[in-house]
Amino acid sequence: MNNIISGLRARLAPVADRVGTALEPVGRVLGMKSVKYPLRTVGVLLIYALPILHLPLINTENSDFSGVLFTVGTYVLVALGLNIVIGYAGLLDLGYVGFYAVGAYTVGVVTSEHGQWPFFLALPLALVVTMASGVLLGAPTLRVRGDYLAIVTMGFGEIIRIVARNTDWLGGAGGINSIPSPPDIGPEEGLFQIPHLSWQYGYPTIDDRVTKVLHFGVLDATPYFWMILTTIILVICADMLIKNSRVGRAWEATREDEDVAELMGVPTFKFKLLAFAMGACIGGLAGAMYATRVGFINPPSFPLMLSLLFVAAVVIGGAGNRWGAILGAVIVAYLPERFREFADWRLLVFGIALIVIVSFRTQGLFPGRQKKRVAQAEKEVQKLEEGAEIV
């Protein structure tokens, strides 16, 4: 397997290099040292094309594939946000669904329940509101640490849900319905109609289903997927820029040893609050997109279980590594949909899979490079102490 990958890499590298050189100026503007992005560009385009390619094996036969991809997208977005909170700053947040709900409800309130705002105006508002809710929750609670923080945040998630149920202004137990889709953009003829593929005996044929680019209907989830995928890419870029700066280092230092960080001049409270606000904001973004896609939200859409799934996504993938968190989210969101035919068994299998993952890859599937090295160093020290390897 490794041979295949390295062989592939060797063959693709020269091509990648050539395109890379062409892209160099773009990279320089973005402040990156080298541009190894062409391969990734192809990868990204492939992901964009996923909902129309309907690739065999990946495709979900029993539920709408674009819809599944959109759901996976929301989980990925949430995992990216939660990774900042848990992975970078080391704050265990068990009520993350609260922010997701705040984002969804903000959109619901201003576009349907109490206003006629277009979605793309409601979205920035949702960002501001969730960020504010993150600061409001964080300011009093971030003074407690570890387990206590987990309990307080868990309470927050529940409070949001219960408040929504008991507040008529927010639609009460019935929730908010007929949340409009985002407005359509651009023409719907010609090139803006993209046909889907379907596969028979391993050969693709062009299907009569078409996706109208940027036309957000109820039936076709593909434009929603493209919207959330674009958002994810922007969030990843922001994440990279922030992580590789004083802010990222301050988060890590706080996670590693809060007291020492403070003594080394890091205003830890401020940075924890920042992590919380950023995480909240990204969670709210995901919630807002969820609301406009499903068109109907009610309090049971945001159960505690969802918070735990989000944490599971980050931890399975490897907290502290954004790619790990993404992978974790894909696993958590996609696998149960893919194996829907096993109906009742799927959650059991999913649970077992999680147990297997966390027991055999304690650092997550895809831990940060540094974490892996820490674990390795610890193992070596342990071996030496046991005298097992001393010849």
Place this chain on the structure above:
Amino acid sequence: MSESEDILLELEAVTIKFGGVVALDDVSMTIKKGEILGLIGPNGAGKTTCFNVITGVYAATSGTISLDGKSLAKRKRYQITKLGIARTFQNIRLFPSMSALDNVLVGADVHSKVGLLRALFRTPYFRRVEPENKRRAVELLELVGVGAQPDEISVNLSYGDQRRLEIARALATNPKLICLDEPAAGFNPAEKLRLMDLIRQIRDLGFTVLVVEHDMKLVMGVCDRIVVLEFGRKIAEGTPSEIQKNPAVIAAYLGTEEADDDAA
């Protein structure tokens, strides 16, 4: 230059009580600019407490501490660091899974104003300050002798390198006063000699050094002045040769006949 201008840090009648225990009792001392001051005393004498009160970990029950004439009372720990006091720890406390360079960079970031927006938009300020800090961090790594492996995560470094890395991290905050808490703990004689050189080098670079240490050879060899604590009280102060002859110090370390009788 008058004498008061020479004084960098001043402790005036500092007392710290933990419940009924008096950890520091009416301690007054000064640290002059550019000197290496040793703080010694038997175990439990209050040396580390003294460190903790200077760096803001504990608040003094009474008394005042001032750096360059500015009172440290009511300042948060990170503000004190920013004002110019940095420290190392008796038991190594690096950020374990961060690289050596990143550890030092955290210290160097003290005076940086890079926040979310500056990082996000890579502003000219960011592009000036971050590389500058990085350059300085690399220099400091070389100064303390960890320059060969800047990207190694800190737990993978050897024990001695970890201790020296802590010094680099403290220096990176560009402090007026650097406090070393038992920097030679666990060092062999050769390493101790190199450490003494390093401490002198740090002083020659313009830093003022406060060092707590058990190793008498190192303290006597490197310090300009020494303060001796016992049971939270200052019992002596002077040059190394004065301290070596001071009867109170000898009694504190070796015990008096009376104390021996009590023990027996």
